[in-house]
Amino acid sequence: MPKRLHLVSLGCTKNLVDSEVMLGKLSEYELIDVPEEADVIIVNTCGFIEAAKEESLSTVLELHQRRKEDSLLVMSGCLSERYREELAEQMPEIDIFTGVGDYEHIDELIRSRQSTFSPRVYLANEHSPRLITGSNYHAYIKIAEGCNQNCSFCAIPSFKGRLQSRTLDSIAEEVAALTHRGYYDFSFISQDSSSYGRDLGMKEGLMELMERIEMIPGVRSARILYLYPSTTSIALIDAIADSTIFQTYYDMPIQHIDDTMLRIMKRGFGELKTRELLERMRTKEGSFIRTSVIAGHPGESEESFRRLCDFLEEFGFDRINVFAYSHEEETTAYAMEPLPGEVVAERTAILGEIAARSREASLDRMVGRTCSLAIDGPSQEHEYLLSARPLLWAPEIDGEILVNDTGELKVEVGGLYRGRITERAGEYLLATLEEKL
Template identity: 35%
Template structure:
């Protein structure tokens, strides 16, 4: 494409939101590079002339960040620092018509599944033979691997189906080929992501196939860790746990967002599970994989939530003692069934409830970390920062979980696996020495 500058085009992709968006940006980068277009991600040098903003539209804070980012890029364009600004992703998918009229300086808007249309703006061809090829923006030793797109669930608070559509699984062969390609490039850990992992395969194989997929992936030579994110508790396929227990390179780790523990709130949220059913599922998971790390996310301040509901949730956390917990404050999203309810919990109260819940978890997290002191764990080195090495155990995912502060007299490399004896524990981090 022609721009006002005489220099060759250089495209900077800015990614906002979740790891699924990050994968989309990596795929776009790979396609642009294959078309011999200079592309970078989160470019700090500011020597690019074109920007693609990959937006998030999940909750209010994410939408605000996306809008602010777009406006900042438009301002650079007005000042002659950029030739073109393109916007894609969830916010663009959901609010394109409104945004086009409100921010006319954006050159083009694209939805979540319009990669070929974005490429046309660069006179580039969509190369089907590059299926699975990505320009990684993560450190080279780990990567996210998306196994499906969209979601068939109808949770009352969630707008994801409005932005991402119905559930569409990739084939097992396609996913395994992508994993093999990642390993050849130095990736040692992959994090399987989807809106709903456990639904995998129902659309193309007519049955839940996550366990079969895991068997195939765990056979990939050189793949040392496989990690599972975003599993739904209802109709959880327990055969997945048998594979997890049998295969050493599948981390004893499961991210299962539960959202609440009060039966009344679970019903209002349309979660399809009761508190008793959730507890039975958790008990089975722990029985099948002793020592498994369970991560969950919760929502504070959903319409109709009372202080009794919050107390019930806090009691649930004290009983279940999850290893990792994240809490979101409820965001009233138009188009969802929850939007028909009165958003009756003030923002300040939502935040207060979220903080109360995290205070309970903070204590649990410290106690669980303290139990690790004196024990030895396999740790992957992620980076060196402020003169010290940081890594993770198999019980910790990237960015959202604990880090291990590593004391070492020897030089360590990112992606290296080492044995670390834990010497100190904090609320959300560990410290240890290489043995």
């Protein structure tokens, strides 16, 4: 009888790729959803902001309470990397600690029951074993690790290091191999994707990557996540819009729009240039624009906050992620006087309301359109509805469309269909399938 494994991957999709590598290395284990029956439990943690740290710790402690006797509890990822000494001292519940450098050695760590922290940050390549989870047609492709930016609020460079890009050949080989397994839709990810290749001497590495991916048979759709304003060029924006494979999808976290705040945040880019990039994106036919902003960063005046609110209201983003400022050690903002917690909470709520209105307006703009819909399976909303995603949208973060009419079509999970958006029902769009693509 094979040993059984329960794995929880927290945080971002970059973490998910590393979790999938661990699953690939532990392929002899039976993957189960019930932690009480698992021989090994792994929690791949997130240590980005306070809320993520709390979620990671509570998840680990809950699983410790639920696990069976003689099972192994493994804590990996960003949180254990960032606080390795403190956690090892304060959490005797954990059997094995490992950080962000040993994902491909997880089988050895479990066999030896040893904690290890590699001096290098792990970056999967085309040879890394990997079990894709959550989809039979979409996969995330990590193109780089680390970050060269010095944002005041971000601790990632302190434990992920400087930018480390994969080669074009490595990425292309991985994508080609996945197409042979039936995957046709890809999301390219890293901490700062628009800087991809700069450490390898490429000025417009993403454009070169796009050209390589467009040459691979079997790739029907792709998108790029996490563009950084100061490393995103007009040429890149145009190349994305002109591509026949890459969706006209722009995910560029601006964090703020007020010049004073952008300087405090060490974003390296002012309002004028940020607006120029966003306006260029908005001119592209069928574009989808997602951003992220931080509420309540130290130094944010009422006037600066109002300027951010006004900008978000008038621009018309399709999606807005709102984060409450988190006072993190190993960041330059940590030396600044934080705003009162109630002010941060109030501003976060106000921005959240703006984000909700922006999303509703974006959904309304889609009513009446036809689009390519990938079928993800039965919807959790109702047993007679199917969950689908327009290829324009990114998986998981942009939502789902509910299919309530399939006509005479034989529908397959993972299949691609042309659908027509018929109406908005609350927070969801409803669609009718018209033909298989």
